[in-house]
Amino acid sequence: MTGQNFGNKLTEGEDYYLTPEGYKVFTEAFHLKRGYCCKSGCRHCPYGFDKRTGTNRK
Template identity: 75%
Template sequence: MLFPKKRIELEEGDYYLTPEGYKCFTAQYHLKRGYCCESNCRHCPYGYNKKKNNSGTQPRE
């Protein structure tokens, strides 16, 4: 298992629905989760870039 799984209760502001109907998680949610999943998330606060294959362990400022 690559990342530990912990259940995070979703709150208002943790995600929004895209026009296609998908959940898009916000930086607020990612910070609550506490780590980068390296999935190239749209609102990643950790600075992951799939093309460069890097991520920080701390959120970007």
């Protein structure tokens, strides 16, 4: 996310949540706010990207 400027700081519970292992997981709302698919196979990708096939499902 280097070089990105979203204007506001990230809000826990809205933009991301922490897993029991301590990982930060971005929410669907964050991805929509960002406005594009990063093609990393994110857990809550609203763009439907499938990392295994390299295609969008939606």
